[in-house]
Amino acid sequence: MTVWSSPMNNRDYARVLQEIAQLMEISGENRFKVRAFENATRTVETLSEDLDQIIDRGDLQGLKGIGASIANDLRQIRERGTCDIHQMLLERLDPGLLDMLKVQGLGPKRIKLVYNELGVSNLNALKEAAEAGRLRELKGLGAKTEEKVLAEIARLAQGADRAPLPQARRVAESLRDQLDALPQSIRVAIAGSLRRGRETIGDIDLLVATDEPGPIHQAFVALPEVKETLASGDTKTSVRLHNGIQVDLRTVKNEVFGSALHYFTGSKEHHIELRTRAKRQGLRVSEYGVFKENEDTPIASRTEEELYEALGLSFIAPELREGRGEISAAEKSDLPTLVEPEQIRGDVHMHTTETDGRHSIEEMADAAKALGYDYIVITDHSQAVRVANGMTPERFGDHIARIREADGRIQGIRILAGIEVDILKDGSLDMDHDLLAEADWVVGSVHSHFNLDPDTMTERLLTGMRTGLLSCLGHPTGRILGGRNGYRYDFDAVVEACVELGVALELNGSSGRLDLNAELAEKAHRKGAMLVLGSDAHSTTGLKDLRFAVQQARRAWLGPDAILNTLTVDELLKATRPALR
DNA sequence: GCCGTTTTCGGCCCGACTGTTTTCAGTCG
Numbered sequence: 046m047t048v049w050s051s052p053m054n055n056r057d058y059a060r061v062l063q064e065i066a067q068l069m070e071i072s073g074e075n076r077f078k079v080r081a082f083e084n085a086t087r088t089v090e091t092l093s094e095d096l097d098q099i100i101d102r103g104d105l106q107g108l109k110g111i112g113a114s115i116a117n118d119l120r121q122i123r124e125r126g127t128c129d130i131h132q133m134l135l136e137r138l139d140p141g142l143l144d145m146l147k148v149q150g151l152g153p154k155r156i157k158l159v160y161n162e163l164g165v166s167n168l169n170a171l172k173e174a175a176e177a178g179r180l181r182e183l184k185g186l187g188a189k190t191e192e193k194v195l196a197e198i199a200r201l202a203q204g205a206d207r208a209p210l211p212q213a214r215r216v217a218e219s220l221r222d223q224l225d226a227l228p229q230s231i232r233v234a235i236a237g238s239l240r241r242g243r244e245t246i247g248d249i250d251l252l253v254a255t256d257e258p259g260p261i262h263q264a265f266v267a268l269p270e271v272k273e274t275l276a277s278g279d280t281k282t283s284v285r286l287h288n289g290i291q292v293d294l295r296t297v298k299n300e301v302f303g304s305a306l307h308y309f310t311g312s313k314e315h316h317i318e319l320r321t322r323a324k325r326q327g328l329r330v331s332e333y334g335v336f337k338e339n340e341d342t343p344i345a346s347r348t349e350e351e352l353y354e355a356l357g358l359s360f361i362a363p364e365l366r367e368g369r370g371e372i373s374a375a376e377k378s379d380l381p382t383l384v385e386p387e388q389i390r391g392d393v394h395m396h397t398t399e400t401d402g403r404h405s406i407e408e409m410a411d412a413a414k415a416l417g418y419d420y421i422v423i424t425d426h427s428q429a430v431r432v433a434n435g436m437t438p439e440r441f442g443d444h445i446a447r448i449r450e451a452d453g454r455i456q457g458i459r460i461l462a463g464i465e466v467d468i469l470k471d472g473s474l475d476m477d478h479d480l481l482a483e484a485d486w487v488v489g490s491v492h493s494h495f496n497l498d499p500d501t502m503t504e505r506l507l508t509g510m511r512t513g514l515l516s517c518l519g520h521p522t523g524r525i526l527g528g529r530n531g532y533r534y535d536f537d538a539v540v541e542a543c544v545e546l547g548v549a550l551e552l553n554g555s556s557g558r559l560d561l562n563a564e565l566a567e568k569a570h571r572k573g574a575m576l577v578l579g580s581d582a583h584s585t586t587g588l589k590d591l592r593f594a595v596q597q598a599r600r601a602w603l604g605p606d607a608i609l610n611t612l613t614v615d616e617l618l619k620a621t622r623p624a625l626r
Numbered sequence: 627g628c629c630g631t632t633t634t635c636g637g638c639c640c641g642a643c644t645g646t647t648t649t650c651a652g653t654c655g
Contacts, residue, residue, distance in 0.1 A: 077627070077638055078627050080627085080628090080638075085628090109628095110628065112629080115627070149653085150644085150653070152652060153652095154652060155652070185645080185651070186645085186646085189645060250655085276644070277643085278642065278643055279642090280643095283643090283654095293655075295642090308640085308641090308655090312655095313639090316640080317638085318639090319639085321638070323639090324638095325630090330639075330640080332640080
């Protein structure tokens with residue numbers, strides 16, 4: 046079974062379930078029933094295994110939030126791409142209503158109202174109704190709502206959606222530092238999905254501990270990045286930046302910083318599960334702490350560690366807080382020990398001025414030393430990548446010599462000679478095999494002919510790997526965050542070949558990629574494959590992108606043993622390419 | 627619709643902010 050070429054992939058199943066939840070909500074269905082479909086959506090979305098395989102095994106009802114009824118729906122969806130309840134809702138309601146849910150400030154109740162009263166069933170009709178001043182005729186809506194709705198529709202038309210994690214991270218760090226510099230702020234933290242390391246970010250969440258919230262909120266809305274204020278109260282302010290990203294600021298007393306950070310980090314699913322569990326134990330959890338029933342003084346609030354302890358749980362890292370079984374694992378002290386940034390000894394993927402990088406071997410080595418690494422691998426492009434000034438065999442031979450020379454000259458870090466070699470359309474490698482054998486580390490990547498049919502693409506990758514010369518597959522799916530989808534091939538077959546041939550899979554941390562993503566990394570690990578982190582840096586600052594790869598590895602529940610970069614240089618060189626040893 | 631170390635029935639997280647209201651519903655995270 047394949048990931049990319051399956052007629053129904055997990056995302057398709059999740060989309061149908063989500064549409065059911067949304068249409069049910071608009072139709073005024075029982076909210077807990079709606080939540081059941083939302084829960085099932087999340088479960089399917091974050092599976093690291095193909096749902097098709099689970100259906101084949103008859104294990105559907107073993108999944109969290111999926112009972113007999115939704116299991117039946119899923120089997121129908123597999124057969125027909127839809128199911129009875131989905132069909133029925135679509136017949137009764139207009140699918141254009143789903144777009145209207147994207148308008149902030151407009152929820153299911155108001156959508157139902159404008160649908161029933163004005164016959165408005167899509168964004169265009171909504172816009173016309175707002176412009177004509179007809180929304181204010183409805184109970185509970187007024188002129189201000191009309192104004193907001195129109196502004197939201199205009200924003201949606203610009204296509205502003207979720208931002209890639211690395212981009213949002215940089216924006217958030219700048220805002221954090223500015224808030225941190227205010228005299229009234231005691232400490233500042235980035236929370237939300239950024240802290241959990243989700244690969245794309247809907248908005249930025251910032252938390253400030255302070256005894257004087259007023260000046261903090263005033264200074265926040267006056268920051269140069271801020272375009273408009275969406276809402277502002279005593280403890281919470283929301284703004285939109287000029288770049289379109291929404292930022293929520295919450296201020297709290299320092300005494301409750303831990304519980305507030307926990308609350309503001311999410312996810313929603315983690316909170317619901319945690320709070321439901323607490324309630325059964327006679328406890329209440331909010332952003333102000335853990336409370337015993339009917340008491341106002343928290344038994345834990347200062348730190349997240351205290352909060353989990355008070356609930357009888359071992360500490361759960363932010364990257365795991367997705368409601369994917371982390372709470373029951375924490376109950377049994379059964380959580381994995383996750384890989385830590387400090388355990389990373391080296392970086393195996395970077396470019397220099399020899400091809401399309403901005404800095405020299407020496408400059409990259411110095412920057413890597415400053416990051417505390419023991420080793421780096423220089424991996425410039427092969428000639429097929431013309432736009433990147435890829436190397437001919439002659440140039441690569443010279444480059445190896447220069448890298449060896451630099452390695453001998455520069456103290457305090459090992460510099461290994463490598464290459465990012467193209468896996469060409471027919472699966473052959475874009476470099477002399479003798480030179481590839483001479484290199485210490487070879488990243489094999491696809492940079493052309495992305496649209497081959499899945500079988501051909503699979504065979505292409507397998508052919509490249511069977512040379513025995515590849516250390517790892519670089520950015521294995523080729524997806525660009527918010528851009529193109531990955532190329533389509535039989536992921537399972539390739540992972541199995543990786544295990545058999547001793548080829549690692551890269552977790553590429555560069556800004557636009559995060560490839561493999563957490564789900565596929567987890568899947569590859571479960572199938573026994575080795576994983577290796579690469580920054581794919583094209584400059585000294587790009588080296589820092591490796592942290593994003595670490596974070597995705599943590600989201601995949603991976604420990605140091607699963608990651609080759611935690612090995613010493615000698616161990617690393619023995620880990621792959623068994624045929625050459 | 628799902629679920630169970632009190633339950634196979636009766637529950638299902640918790641609080642802040644807005645707009646349109648005279649005490650609160652709707653939305654959001």
